[in-house]
Amino acid sequence: MSQNLVPYLKLLAAFIATSVVIAVLRVLGLGNWVFADINIINIAMFCIALFAHRIVAMGQGNINISSGVYLLGTTMRMLFSLGALGAYLYMHPESQTAPGLLVTDFFLLYIIYAAFEIQSFRANLRRGSKNQSKI
Secondary structure (H helix, E strand, C coil), rough: CCCCCCHHHHHHHHHHHHHHHHHHHCCCCCCCCCCCCCCHHEEEHHHHHHHHHHHHCCCCCCCCHHHHHHHHHHHHHHHHHHHHHHHHHHHHHHHHHHHHHHHHHHHHHHHHHHHHHHHHHHHHHHHHHHHHHCC
16 A cells, blocks of 8 residues: 555544544434534545645655645644634524534544644654655
8 A cells, every 4th residue: 555545544534433433422312412513514624634634745755844834734724624614603503502512523523633634744754754864
């Protein structure tokens, strides 16, 4: 398997794992702990994380700009995530009456996807530093 696909597969595994946890909570009768449209938010967070990871992957070849590109990817992910949350709240005004569950679930998903992005970036840093020591 290509090393370039591994981070995307890990991200896909995170998406599947969060979807399974959401489904299990609903089956166990704990659906009141989960926002009603959390699947839409999960898909949006997955797409935003893919986009951010692609931005970071573009800068991986050059060690001089990799940290700047990582910060750009992280900033873009944060801005797009907040934009998606704002757009959802604008299009679904009924969810504004009790936004606590929406915001809590949203930021839990944000932290999960951020953790996978950080882990992927750290793995690429280690691989890059090993290649630099051979030069």
